[in-house]
Each structure stands twice: as structure tokens, then as C-alpha cells.
Amino acid sequence: MREEISEFPLARLFKYLPWFSYTVVEPMQQNGFTFKTDHFICLVDVPIIILHAQDDHVVPYRLGYKLYQHALKCRQDTQGKIIFHKFEGKHNYDHRFICRAPEIHDIISDFISTAIKESKK
Incomplete structure (x- = not known):
């Protein structure tokens, strides 16, 4: 914070x-x-996807990526994968408009499908 x-x-x-x-x-x-996101992300026992726009002016991109790097280090393999998806700044998604990305449906669908497959192993 x-x-x-x-x-x-x-x-x-x-x-x-x-x-x-x-x-x-x-x-x-x-x-x-x-x-305390950096603390709690280590405790989540399901796969996580972090979506972040490079031009986010509220939560700077570097902080989102730093959280992802921290999660890679603290989470166990049994907790599920953690995925970070970057949206280029040229799209002007900023903090609120990632939902406008044409590929957002596919990104989330792929993440869910992978999470379901992993949970059945």
C-alpha cells in the first residue's frame, strides 16, 4: 500500500x-x-490470473508485475498456476478498460479451461 x-x-x-x-x-x-495483497496472494489455493495494462495510471504496471514476481516465489505448485497478462499501453486501456480488449474473452476462457484441466489431475 x-x-x-x-x-x-x-x-x-x-x-x-x-x-x-x-x-x-x-x-x-x-x-x-x-x-496486503503481496501477503494474501501467497495464501490463495486456486490458479490466479493478473491482467494489467502498461498505461495504468492508478496502479502502475511495475507494481502489478512486482506482485506477480512475488507470487511466483511464494506460491507452491499445488496452489495452482499464476499467469500475468500484459496489455500494451498503445491500446489506452488504462486502469478501467481492459474489458474492451477484443481478446479478453479468449484470455479468460483459456485461463478457466486450463485451471479446470489442472484441477482434475
């Missing part, structure tokens, strides 16, 4: 100021605004 707050578009203007962490990040975390 610390990284996410610091990368939020409005916060980018202020994150280099010496008081930013003390007055913005820490109070948000103390008041329950914590996302």
Missing part, C-alpha cells in the same frame, strides 16, 4: 517532500487503509 499511495497521480506531486510519508502514508495505514 505504501508504494500504491506514493504512485497515486496526485501524490506524485508531493511524494518527494520530507513530510509526505509522515503526514499522508502513515496515517492512511494506521486508519486501516492497508492492502
